[in-house]
Amino acid sequence: MKGMWSFRALVVTMAIGCLLPMGWSPAGAEPVSDGNGTTSPSELQQWIDTNVPPPTIPPAASPPSRNLTPELAALWQAVRSTPSGDPIFDVWPSDLGRFAPGQIVEWRDVTATSAPLVVVPIQRAMLLKFRTTDALGAPSFGTATLVIPAAEWTGPGGRPVLVNALPINSLGLSCTPSYAMAHGLHSKFNAGDLFPPTTWSSVSRGFAVLIPDHEGPWMSYAEPNVAGHVVLDSIRAVRNSSNEFTGSRFAVGGYSGGAIASYAAAMLVAEYAPELNGVLVGASMGGLAADYRTVARQFNGSSASGILLVVSLAMGREYPEILTYMNNLAQWVATSSVKDSCGETNGPLGVVGIPIEVAATVADPLGTDLAERIFRRTDLTNRRSAVPLYIYHGVHDFWIPLEGAIDIYRAQCARGVPVTFRTLGGEHIIALFSGFPGSIDWLDQRLRGVPAPNDCVTNPVRPPN
Template sequence: MRARATGRTAVGSAVAAAILAVATALAPVLLPGAATAATGADAFFTYSGSKPLSDYPPGSVLKTRTIPYSLAGIPTPLAVRQIVFRSTDQRGRAVAAVTSVIKPLGGSTAKVISYQSFYDSLNPEDGPSRAIAGGTNPGGLAAHFETAMMASFLLQGFALVIPDTEGPTADFAAGPEYGRVTLDSLRAAFRATGTGIAPGARAGLIGYSGGAIATNWASVLAPSYAPGINRRLVGAAEGGVLVRPSANLPYVDGSLVWAGVAPMAIVGVSRAFGIDLQPYLSDYGKQVHTRMQKASITQVLGAYPGLTWKKLVKPAYADPASIPIFVSTVNKLNLGVRPNPTVPMFIGQGTRGELEGTSGSKPGLGAGDGVMIAGDVRTLARKYCAAGVRVVHREYALSHFTSVALWLPQATTWLTARFGTTPAPTNCSTIKAGNPLTPLKAV
């Protein structure tokens, strides 16, 4: 038994190293401005059954397949069970979503990690499940870096569940939809056969940046939307956290690197909620809107230096709060007015956004990591603490990208420990006061 376990570990280590090596070799196509490669549509990801999706309860397994984990079409020894399942989009409609379960190296396991990717794209073909199946879209290839980031869990015998959190239409930044897809992904992974997940398995959530959107919303929605899943969660670890989009918009306004993410998020949220932006956009804003329709974050970062809200809209809408539908929508995405999770939380956040060209001195906002606001994250953590949630909150004097190097080992170590019997630690008493998370008021 010991020899076989050692062999599996060696194979797993080799596979993880291969994933990292190939992902590094593919790095040039992940740079900002990279063009999107054409890929043929995979019929597996589309539901074509005769029964209406709305007739299935959320998390129902619609179809499955087992494939090798592929790196740009190159198969590896890792086995993946892909699942198409029923979920719910931002407007409450039944949709077919997809997740990938990387099967545990040591056979059956009762420990599951749900990893929420930061693929951040308006193109459904950039979802991690497509990349894992051999897709070569540059916007989706970050999934391979992320699998390497999670290799420590695979080497310990965990199953790794990776949902395409943005749903079938890539509704970028639509937090509640991310959360529901994540929870339904776990429902489906626990129900499907051939995953290597044992009955009664427990799960932990983890994600950074766009993955933190899904992780936080899943933890918040689980008690009401998926109580059965909530009872099986051991904790949630996240970093680079989006709390209050109405504040992030002015925070990145004019940034050298992150300004282009604002229109990308606006397009994603308007798509999710079914909002027509055309009446509010300037001629330039309409051009940007058109270019964004299938953009990934790899094409947007650094591509719109100094872009401001005022350049995107007509003069009458220079203040976003003058648009009623904007006000009502961003307030629905404010985690500060949503219920609290019931599971332990690890929350990491950078504070030196100046390193990525974002000012940290805007009134009422303060420091951030370049795209997420540290003061908002502090207040959210304190809110959870006040509700009795055991929270570990960490800040890093680094930017959004550079904070990952410190966040990742802390988050994975913390989450691994949640599967044991040691009570979750907390540093609630030392978290500094942050920004008020009050909803945006219309003007």
């Protein structure tokens, strides 16, 4: 029965998505403000809830570190990712509060399943489970995979570690890179874990590679506090795992969804992990979306609307209040197999430009007081990076405007951070590949102890082309 209604909800969504661009709108669809930052549903939204009945959701307990009403707890549990089947990813440690951030809770040798994916010979691969902190400051856990090259490190100091923040961009636990490293190729494997070849390239240079599952245990895609905490605690976990890495330099690189993690780590290290000052020596980020308020409005109803809808659901896992704005249609879709979708399907979900209003019970969900609070909570632009930055962006990126990257460049230059900025021909996907050589070479130099160049010296206002 549930599968039938999930199908019906998807059909209704597609129909509405096709009708909206044609100008279909029920009469009297103007929103009415309640004076508290929200607006009553339009007639279109009322039409949806009249024609799509609510799903039946069984009772469930509140998530760890949250105290929700019974109704909201049940909905939260219904929209979270299906367990992966592997306890290291699924099981919430009962005594998590006694661990310090970055302290290892559990680990597993995954060399046999990881080696074929790395391609370059490796000595060992370890799956680490460690304590971290969620978006609201409560104890949580993270996972990451550490890959150690077969060859000995012959350079100065300890073996450097490249933190590869992959663009996970997913809702399902089985979509994470560490799940693939622990289980090998599988039905939800993401080829984006292998290309560009950041891991291969870094291992061949003698660096260890740390691959964090930076969306956290609830798969909170695009939540920067979660991502930054997981990255920084994965570094702590590696330093705790072996004396081999206590004197190592670490640098983090990421693109798109991975850039959120890289950027957040750079912005949060001073306040969250001050002992890593001087240990984390650089952060590279490409195709970064940092101004969520602006990007959300741009994505809404466009070809990127699928990403906005997926991110909204992912944010609801971290901020459950968001879920109270879901209409019946959204609840059907969010409790369907969509909740386990991986990155390669999230972009195509927006092909018909479905606006977020179709999924909401208020006329302007991006303009509510709750949305504003979350925009402020996820805005890290008022911070100073603790490390040199490498920023690159496609000049024709129609999803994430170049201007946002320029704003970050100017702000960090003004705060005295050494920044290298590169623009690339092409849009978002082309820039991922064309920007890889410059990014990996810049990270290589930071890991070898070479001082970072600084474009801010020549022009702190306008980055070089």
